[in-house]
Amino acid sequence: MTEQARRAQIVGAAIETVAELGYAATSFKQIATRAGLSSTGLISYHFKGKQELVDEVYAEVLRRYADFVMGFLDRSDTVAGELRAFLVANLRFMRAHRSHTVALMQVRPHVSVRGRDEDHRRMADLLREGQRSGEFREFDADTMAIFVLALRNGVLARAAEDEALDLDLCERELLTLVERATARAHQPPG
């Protein structure tokens, strides 16, 4: 088995484990079991330490997430449309890759990698672009980025806890909210 394949397999098992048991209960033994490995030693062999594995898990989930979201963004030509697409994509990702999403939320606080702020920077840039284009009203883009991501995170966290949450409803309400929050003038429906 190739090095890369092994790492991927281990990372995959780690994601499953974290999603299922939560970060605290995720030990090398659990991961090894789920990966069908006969020894935790193999994990240490392929990863310098637990931290590297955790970071890799985070990166892998983020990669999948980015791929998924990307597919939604391409189709819109306005900034507001892109923002809507981003939000929709996030909620759809939750449905399509529940365990990845759950793992993401569990693992995030334990990630060492700097670059967690990249999300924020990109969002702030997008918002600024919308302001330049005249679609968005005046607001502090960095602050609004915090808000938008907070909404995303909060909904995902809630969905992670409550499997019965109506994500369609959430999506509609969220789009309405964000539009009201950002639009230059409020558009009365119809």
Next chain:
Amino acid sequence: MTEQARRAQIVGAAIETVAELGYAATSFKQIATRAGLSSTGLISYHFKGKQELVDEVYAEVLRRYADFVMGFLDRSDTVAGELRAFLVANLRFMRAHRSHTVALMQVRPHVSVRGRDEDHRRMADLLREGQRSGEFREFDADTMAIFVLALRNGVLARAAEDEALDLDLCERELLTLVERATARAHQPPG
């Protein structure tokens, strides 16, 4: 030293420790050291187990938080005002009791006590009241409650990570956002 005082001291040390090192790195030994205790046995003597201490930490922070927020809510007579006061109070609490807030966010996922959803229920009720009174537009109150609390949590989380965050700016922007999100008709400024 009286039992109650000791418990309070230990809870205090635990809060400090969690705020400083994060939940994962918070061991009885760390807490004992910070509290000036001679052994971890003393913690077990005063608390039935780690879970009881964790729950107590959560309860204590929540108590302080509730007291603090209460002081802000009394003065408003409209529901919208109460909602604003709630948000303001939360951000001010972060400033006044930073370590408590950080500890709260760290500890929340590990609390056993049921009643974590109470926050959500109360917020949803408040929002419904605003709808009945005509102050708020039509929206799904439960979903909007998720949004409002997500915003609150997201801002606090951000503030916990980034000590330099401008909370005044956040406050202003947040109030604006929430008003736009909930108001029956958008009020153009001025």
Next chain:
Amino acid sequence: MTEQARRAQIVGAAIETVAELGYAATSFKQIATRAGLSSTGLISYHFKGKQELVDEVYAEVLRRYADFVMGFLDRSDTVAGELRAFLVANLRFMRAHRSHTVALMQVRPHVSVRGRDEDHRRMADLLREGQRSGEFREFDADTMAIFVLALRNGVLARAAEDEALDLDLCERELLTLVERATARAHQPPG
């Protein structure tokens, strides 16, 4: 409260505790609770150490046991009769003072006091007396003493485990057995 009364109270609580929870689960805290004491310190104050308490428990149960058995022995004028009375007394003691008996069996292995062999010596002496008087056949009295006490202990142990054991049946069968084991010639019934 007088010193002696306190000690007696603690010993009594210890007996209850051991009978109820078994030796391994008997801690000072359990004993203190059962005695209505508010501190385990009081136990350490009245007893030099756990060993002294254990020994005292053993001695106390033995004292009661001896008193009880004594009442049965007086009435017989033959050695065989005394032996029978001893056995009957033991089984009756089990019924009358179940928890004391159970405590006795639990505590015996942990007693430091030498004098556990006294039982054996007395039994051997009794048996020798029966041999001298011509009631008993020839056998090694020390070995037979082991047997008789083993039978006694085994029945008590069984009764301790199985509350439904028919002690009347046991008594009849035991007397028959011991008579056959010791009698000079087997007496056909009737």
Next chain:
Amino acid sequence: MTEQARRAQIVGAAIETVAELGYAATSFKQIATRAGLSSTGLISYHFKGKQELVDEVYAEVLRRYADFVMGFLDRSDTVAGELRAFLVANLRFMRAHRSHTVALMQVRPHVSVRGRDEDHRRMADLLREGQRSGEFREFDADTMAIFVLALRNGVLARAAEDEALDLDLCERELLTLVERATARAHQPPG
């Protein structure tokens, strides 16, 4: 070193330790020291918990015991002969495997495995068979089984305490006693 070998080694060390120090003083540290292990963690590595080790110790001793006793039972064709063989085997086992016997008596009260009563059931069955075959007199077989096993246990316990006990003498006397206790009619010697 193979898993099975390590487990066997640990069980062996545990048997030694229990035989030497008694159950109460048998800690993982003691066992590890005696087994030449570098840490108690290794014991937990090979056994799920203390209970599993205790049960394994019990099972191992019982296995050896059963093997040993088996060799004695085959040769007899009468039930009385089988009963005698059983008793002889038990006493010989004590001599041949002293520490195992002592460990057995120490560990028995702490074993979780159900099947401790199997001994009793088998003995009662054997006795009933002897009654059906006409070798044994009328008695309650369950009660007599208690007696026979009590005698066995009592002698072993005594032998465990007193290394100087004359087991040959015990054997002869025990056989005589049991024969008198069970035989249809007392056979006068010679």
Next chain:
DNA sequence: GATGAATGAGGCTTCATTCAT
């Protein structure tokens, strides 16, 4: 004498990591 908090040793267990094979 009595209280109850404090002590500190010791117990079992989990875990990431190392290492010989």
Next chain:
DNA sequence: TATGAATGAAGCCTCATTCAT
């Protein structure tokens, strides 16, 4: 590479005992 036993640190918890009040 892979295995899986071994390591050793660290964690939580229990307990008898001590001590100031």
